Amino acid sequence: xxxxxxxxxxxxxxxxxxxxxxxxxxxxxxxxxxxxxxxxxxxxxxxxxxxxxxxxxxxxxxxxxxxxxxxxxxxxxxxxxxxxxxxxxxxxxxxxxxxxxxxxxxxxxxxxxxxxxxxxxxxxxxxxxxxxxxxxxxxxxxxxxxxxxxxxxxxxxxxxxxxxxxxxxxxxxxxxxxxxxxxxxxxxxxxxxxxxxxxxxxxxxxxxxxxxxxx
Amino acid sequence: xxxxxxxxxxxxxxxxxxxxxxxxxxxxxxxxxxxxxxxxxxxxxxxxxxxxxxxxxxxxxxxxxxxxxxxxxxxxxxxxxxxxxxxxxxxxxxxxxxxxxxxxxxxxxxxxxxxxxxxxxxxxxxxxxxxxxxxxxxxxxxxxxxxxxxxxxxxxxxxxxxxxxxxxxxxxxxxxxxxxxxxxxxxxxxxxxxxxxxxxxxxxxxxxxxxxxxxxxxxxxxxxxxxxxxxxxxxxxxxxxxx
Numbered sequence: 001x002x003x004x005x006x007x008x009x010x011x012x013x014x015x016x017x018x019x020x021x022x023x024x025x026x027x028x029x030x031x032x033x034x035x036x037x038x039x040x041x042x043x044x045x046x047x048x049x050x051x052x053x054x055x056x057x058x059x060x061x062x063x064x065x066x067x068x069x070x071x072x073x074x075x076x077x078x079x080x081x082x083x084x085x086x087x088x089x090x091x092x093x094x095x096x097x098x099x100x101x102x103x104x105x106x107x108x109x110x111x112x113x114x115x116x117x118x119x120x121x122x123x124x125x126x127x128x129x130x131x132x133x134x135x136x137x138x139x140x141x142x143x144x145x146x147x148x149x150x151x152x153x154x155x156x157x158x159x160x161x162x163x164x165x166x167x168x169x170x171x172x173x174x175x176x177x178x179x180x181x182x183x184x185x186x187x188x189x190x191x192x193x194x195x196x197x198x199x200x201x202x203x204x205x206x207x208x209x210x211x212x213x214x215x
Numbered sequence: 216x217x218x219x220x221x222x223x224x225x226x227x228x229x230x231x232x233x234x235x236x237x238x239x240x241x242x243x244x245x246x247x248x249x250x251x252x253x254x255x256x257x258x259x260x261x262x263x264x265x266x267x268x269x270x271x272x273x274x275x276x277x278x279x280x281x282x283x284x285x286x287x288x289x290x291x292x293x294x295x296x297x298x299x300x301x302x303x304x305x306x307x308x309x310x311x312x313x314x315x316x317x318x319x320x321x322x323x324x325x326x327x328x329x330x331x332x333x334x335x336x337x338x339x340x341x342x343x344x345x346x347x348x349x350x351x352x353x354x355x356x357x358x359x360x361x362x363x364x365x366x367x368x369x370x371x372x373x374x375x376x377x378x379x380x381x382x383x384x385x386x387x388x389x390x391x392x393x394x395x396x397x398x399x400x401x402x403x404x405x406x407x408x409x410x411x412x413x414x415x416x417x418x419x420x421x422x423x424x425x426x427x428x429x430x431x432x433x434x435x436x437x438x439x440x441x442x443x444x445x446x447x448x449x450x451x452x453x454x455x456x457x458x
Contacts, residue, residue: 014249016285020256023278027263084245084252105252109259 006120007049009077010034011041011064012056017082017105021054021112028113038062042071050077050127052100052119054112057083057090065090068097075130078119082107136196139185147184150177154190155197156204246292250285257282307430309344312352312380312387312450319356320378323364330364332374339381345450347430352450355423355434359391359446362419366395366444385452386432392445398436405434423448 008030010021015036022032035041038059053076057064068079081094081102091102100122101115143151146167153163164174187193197204257278264275320334327334360376367374379390398404405420420434427434427448434448 014253016250016253016281016288017256019281020253020260020285023274023281024256024260024263027260027267027274082252084248105248106255107252108255109263112256 004031005049006124007031007033007047007051008054008116008120009041009046009051010054011036011038011059011067012054012082013037013058013060014056017056024109024112025116030116038064038067042067050120050124052116052123053077053079054116055079055081057081057086057094065094065097068094068099072097075126078122080112080115080119133199136185136200140200142184143181147177147181150174151181151185151193151197152202152204154178154181155194155202243292243296247289250289250292253285254282254289257285307346307348309346310349311342311344312347312389313338313342315347315349315353316356316378316380316389319353319360322353323357323360326361327364327376330368330374332364332367332376334360334376334378336378337380342380342382342387343452345387345452347450348426351426352430355426355448356389356391358419358423359448362446363391363393363395363444366393369396370394382452383449386449387452388447388449390445390447392439392443394439394443397438397442398444404436 008025010018010025010032012018012021012034013036018034018036022034025032033044033046035044039061041053055064055067059067062070064081064083068081079094079099081091081099082105083090083102084105086102086104094102100119101111103111103115140148149167150163153166158166160171160174160178163178164171167174181187182190182193185193185196187196261275261278261282264271264278316336316338320336323334356378360378363376364374367376373394375394377390377392379392381388405424424434427450431451432449434446437445437447439445
């Protein structure tokens with residue numbers, strides 16, 4: 001009944017809340033995995049799927065907001081806070097630190113599911129982004145040192161002639177390198193390659209306007 | 216479930232003994248709110264199981280059972296509070312109010328010095344003992360004294376909190392007065408959830424009044440002369456039989 005391409009984690013110390021939330025999520029066809037404390041959640045082997053984390057603010061071992069800070073460095077699912085008594089300073093802090101929503105118990109089905117779906121969509125996006133980045137880095141790693149010299153010159157918009165002069169090679173040789181770079185990076189066009197270079201944060205040291213630049 | 220109930224009960228018992236009434240009411244709200252949140256989530260789930268094509272009656276039945284269980288847990292909390300403040304005459308003993316006040320004064324000494332408040336206690340001699348639940352009456356005293364001290368936070372000097380106990384006909388009357396800015400709404404402040412404090416729940420005075428009334432007495436507020444507020448409560452000298 002539930003689909004297996006995403007999962008929602010629930011961390012709350014009250015078994016009744018865990019039970020009710022996992023029932024509610026399952027009635028929406030979403031698989032839920034529940035934990036009674038922050039420690040349990042952190043230690044658990046979690047499925048590597050797009051996910052959201054529903055996190056109680058008042059946990060026995062650690063404040064939910066502090067847990068959010070702790071996991072902020074790693075790749076963690078978007079957080080939806082739930083709390084018994086929501087105060088404004090905590091909710092502001094949570095949202096500033098990137099939480100999807102801050103819901104006061106008892107909350108409505110609509111509010112929770114909207115937040116869960118937003119969180120899942122965000123995580124799906126983030127995972128795609130990470131996968132694309134990994135692929136790009138892998139492709140970049142197979143470039144030869146010479147090709148890595150050519151790449152920034154080409155994407156900064158220098159003419160072949162200018163780039164060739166920059167490296168002290170012939171225009172024909174440069175064209176061969178350039179074709180290899182495009183092919184190895186899987187770029188369909190120069191514009192595509194520029195976008196990839198931006199993602200990889202390759203510094204653009206030359207601009208066409210600056211002409212030949214200093215030797 | 217027995218476990219969480221017992222835990223809640225222990226928490227409540229601890230809270231009644233040690234914490235202020237404000238903390239107690241926050242913990243009561245939490246105890247009621249948790250099962251309510253579960254009820255709401257289960258009810259939404261149940262609705263979804265019933266409107267699914269085809270309806271999933273088995274899951275719907277399961278969620279209804281949980282709804283009944285959790286709603287009863289919330290009701291249990293409420294009835295425990297009732298028992299705590301209305302029907303618990305078992306814990307009452309005949310005692311001199313003087314002893315209860317002396318203990319509270321010691322308890323509050325540190326807080327008083329933190330607020331730079333001087334506590335003056337004046338107790339008429341030879342007062343007859345009254346039937347009281349010591350813990351409950353001490354809570355009333357703590358709550359009223361704490362309110363008085365906090366009321367004087369805004370004034371600079373001569374912070375005096377006076378506690379006077381005297382006999383008035385067949386009642387023992389205790390008056391706790393401060394020299395703060397006084398009271399704006401003497402009638403409304405005993406209503407539940409009425410508060411002037413940023414952090415307060417507005418339950419303190421409501422619970423105080425309920426405790427005093429369950430002892431057969433009355434609690435009200437007056438203007439203190441020349442300034443401030445006075446809270447006065449009475450306790451009957453002869454225990455009236457509970458109806």
